[in-house]
Amino acid sequence: MxxxxxxxxxxxxxxxxxxxxxxxxxxxxxxxxxxxxxxxxxxxxxxxxxxxxxxxxxxxxxxxxxxxxxxxxxxxxxxxxxxxxxxxxLTEVAGCATAVAALRLPRAVASSAGVSDLFAKLTMTGLLPAFDPHVYSADLVARAKPHPDVFLYAAERLGVAPGACLVIEDSVNGVRAARAAGMAVWGFAGGGHMDEAAVARLRDAGADTIMATWAEAADRFAAF
Known part of the structure; x- marks a missing residue:
C-alpha cells in the first residue's frame, strides 16, 4: 500500500x-x-x-x-x-468538513481559481481554517492545470516530496496535472455537477480510484 x-x-x-x-x-x-x-x-x-x-x-x-x-x-x-x-x-460538498477534520496528515488546497475567489469560497463555507495557510491558487505559478505547477508548489510549501502526496480532484485537467506532478490522485464524484460520463472521464484521465462521497473518502483517510 x-x-x-x-x-x-x-x-x-x-x-x-x-x-x-x-x-x-x-x-x-x-x-x-x-x-x-x-x-x-x-x-x-x-x-x-x-x-x-x-x-x-x-x-x-x-x-x-x-x-x-x-x-x-x-x-x-x-x-x-x-x-x-x-x-x-454556495455550500460545502456534503460531508467535506467532517472528512477533512478527521484527516491526520498535512493538507493543502491547490486550485485553478483566482486567489481572491478561492479564499472567498473557502471563507463562505467555513472551510478556510481547515487549510490556512496552505491555500494555493494557480495565480501563484507560471502554468495552470493540466500542468503540474500548482500541485508541485503546494508540495514544496508543505515540505513533502511530490511522490508522497495524494491529490483529490474532480476534473480531467486536475487529474492530468496530478499525474504530471508524480502524485497519486483520487477522482471525486460527490459534487452536484458530477454524472456517469464525468466519472468515466476521470478514470480515462488516470485517476487511481473514484470516491463517490466524502464519507467513503473519510473511511479511507482513517487507514492513513
Whole structure:
C-alpha cells in the first residue's frame, strides 16, 4: 500500500459545491450572447481550466461560431453574477468538513481559481481554517492545470516530496496535472455537477480510484 505524507485538495466541486452553480450561470450568460452549449459538452471542455484559459477558449468559439468577439464587459458581468450566486447559494460538498477534520496528515488546497475567489469560497463555507495557510491558487505559478505547477508548489510549501502526496480532484485537467506532478490522485464524484460520463472521464484521465462521497473518502483517510 502506498504511504502518503500529505493530501492536496482541489477546491471547486471537491470542497465547495460551486461547479453546478457555475455551469448554470455560464450557460445562461453564454446562451444570451448567442453561444449555446449542452451541459455535458461545456463540462467536458471547460471544467478545471483556469479563468484565463476558459476565457480564451470561449472567445475563440465566439469568433468561430458568431463571427465576432463577445461584447465588451461580458466576462466581467459573468464573474459578478458568479459571485452573487455564490454568496446566496454556495455550500460545502456534503460531508467535506467532517472528512477533512478527521484527516491526520498535512493538507493543502491547490486550485485553478483566482486567489481572491478561492479564499472567498473557502471563507463562505467555513472551510478556510481547515487549510490556512496552505491555500494555493494557480495565480501563484507560471502554468495552470493540466500542468503540474500548482500541485508541485503546494508540495514544496508543505515540505513533502511530490511522490508522497495524494491529490483529490474532480476534473480531467486536475487529474492530468496530478499525474504530471508524480502524485497519486483520487477522482471525486460527490459534487452536484458530477454524472456517469464525468466519472468515466476521470478514470480515462488516470485517476487511481473514484470516491463517490466524502464519507467513503473519510473511511479511507482513517487507514492513513
Amino acid at each position: 502506498r504511504v502518503f505524507e500529505a493530501v492536496i485538495f482541489d477546491c471547486d466541486g471537491v470542497l465547495v459545491d460551486s461547479e453546478a452553480l457555475g455551469v448554470e450561470v455560464e450557460l445562461e450568460h453564454l446562451a444570451g450572447a448567442g453561444l449555446v452549449y449542452s451541459r455535458a459538452d461545456y463540462m467536458r471542455r471547460f471544467m478545471g481550466l483556469s479563468l484565463a484559459a476558459a476565457r480564451e477558449a470561449i472567445d475563440a468559439d465566439a469568433r468561430e461560431r458568431l463571427g465576432r468577439p463577445l461584447r465588451p464587459g461580458f466576462h466581467d458581468d459573468l464573474i459578478e453574477d458568479y459571485r452573487r450566486v455564490y454568496r446566496e447559494r
